[in-house]
Amino acid sequence: MGRLKKSKVEKSPFKLRQRQLADGRISLFIDHIHNGKHSYEFLKLYLLPETSEKIRRENNRTARLADDILRKRIEEYFEKEADRIGERDLAETPLSEFIDILIAEKKRKNNRTNQFVTVKGNLQLFHPDTRMCDIDKRYCIDYADWLRHTCVSRLGKPLAPQTTFNYFWHLGIILSNAYRMGYIRQNPWCLLDSSDKIREPERQHRFLTLDEVRILEDTPYHHELVKRAFLFSCFCGLRISDVLNIKWSDIYSNNGLTYVSIIMKKTSRPISIPLTAKALHWLPERNDDSPRIFRGLPSETQINKHLKKWVSEAGISGNIHYHVSRHTYGTMLMTAGVDLYTASKLMGHSDIRATQVYSQIIDKKKQEAVSLIDDVF
Template sequence: MTSPKKKTKLKEPVRVRTKKLADGSESFYLDIYVNGKRSYEFLKLYLLPEVSAKVKEQNRATRAAVEAIKSQRIIDITNGKAGIRRNAGWQKLLLTDWLDKFKAAQERKGIRNIALLGSVIKVVTLYGKKTRMGDIDKKWALGFIDWLQNSYNRQNKVSEGIRNSAYAPKEGRISQGTAVSYISQLSIALNAAVRAEVLGENPFMLLSAAERVKKPESQRQFLTIEELKKITATDCYNPVVKQAYLFSCYCGLRMSDIYALKWKDVQMNDGRYLLSVVMKKTSTPVYIPLSNNALAWLPERNEDENSPIFSGLPSLMTINKILKVWAKSAGIDKHLTFHTSRHTFGTLMMTVGADLYTTCKLMGHSDVRTTQIYAKIVDSKKIEAVNLVDKMFEKRNEKEEND
């Protein structure tokens, strides 16, 4: 009697793996093995420590999303092996034409502040007006980065008629931060092209850490506790802007999230109000307990749960102009934008002793290293305070010696 044959288990070309992070969470990535070559795709999706039922539910949704991405990658690989190819006609599509279509689609979705995308289209036109989708590969991406950093300058911008762009450098070559912004926006558009099967792969996603343009560590502008008290006590000629700004100072929401915030997002849980929102920028779900200070700046509740909380907010550009006047009236000599409210919240959390992991989750950061910037700010302020004490005693000692 012959023994039954063992079933051969087919190896999947894509496997889900996780990497432990310093904050206790785990980062999901795909281990892809095709034609004897291994590659990795980091998904920027995270498994969080399951400290509550809400986090467990969030983790369940994250796992489902990871499995869906894995399945799509396997389908893509299988289609490639079967000889299924994208329409060759797309290869001849001009990159600038695709970017125009992408921009129009973003506008139809009501995406705010897409001026950066408009600037990127003009920059790409200047670099290679006749660049086609079939030309875009890793070599093209590296060439664009080199040109952007070493050849592209203010004179180029003048010739393109975008000298007054909010993203234009005042003089000389383009700044590193602006280069990062341009490449990031272009990469988003190319990812959309991959999803639409207009492009095989986004070459910017293939670059090594050494090949990428490093994002400079930003100088975060924020309000100190004393400045926050001063601006709170100062009238603003647009009360809705004041409410939205101060509310954000106590919960850390970005402007895009403030615009989208509805009354149904404010929930009661165990006798405490909290926000339950999915952040627009990162698609990260967050749960933010609301302090009494935050609740104090909410308008009167509307019976329609789907109505916006801060109804009647003007455009971001107008808001920032209002903030400039308001800050001046309060005697605050800082360049305030709405985003300083988010920086204020992050700095406040670290100042009062919140740990890095908690602050990271409250702000919806996908990487704890982003949150560490606020810890550095607080540390630098502590050093300044100690130095002030030293200087005070140095002056006293000098005075005693002179006497």
């Protein structure tokens, strides 16, 4: 099957660009592409060389202001596109085109869209050329059955239960938005019985116990930077996407504490985390030749291969990948008695329900411990 074409609605003709000036400043401007021609809107906003923490924070405010202007230009553009599309009966809109509109709306709000792009491709494989008016209760039930028994991954394997659940429930999100925006008069998702829907499987979050962390600390590994990065994340909870880009300028001291302050790549949310002595211990020696702290780390795929080998050498079983470090940090917080609200802020969660997972893990471990006592006696 050929590669799916992107809708014109999904594409924005506006891009935020940078230009280095002779005095060291970086000028921010918007590049507007129309009919193959470029026009430029210079914002009179400048990023200064980051010689102090105050300037770094000012640059962050300037960058956010430029992003706000860009989003406004994009929003105005897509409002015109929506008006153009609205000239015909909305119910006749192809499902793929509506998903493009939904993706564009989420991009304007800086929300993640990867899952919607994937689901769009799956829905086109399931029933090509589907219109909004074609979607009913039977369509939803058949889609659930197709995901369970027919749809396969890129490697040709059946979908994992969690993936099946995610794809199916994204159809529900799409239909809820279609009803909200007037593309359908009745939401067929509301007609489904609980038995018609795919249920979410119970998640198994692998994490390292304190003893396992100590074993890894004592186990040498030839790729020292991989070891340092992983243990650093165990004690601060940063994702690999953030660790790969973290800079020395992101670390600062205030009132005797050392913090790392970044904008998380996954959520685009700013976060400032106080670093423990353990986290600071696993930072590599500072190299003035590079602003990045963990410069030289391999790709995430290669890092996970290193982790499997290192963990095996340490005698620890289980599927250990880099994100296990974040789960480990979360369970450490719960074990230490940190309240849910504080833990959610330390981990950068926008929804406290994501943090509750770690509390549930600890509760389950307590129940297992009590059961062991009952078994002994």
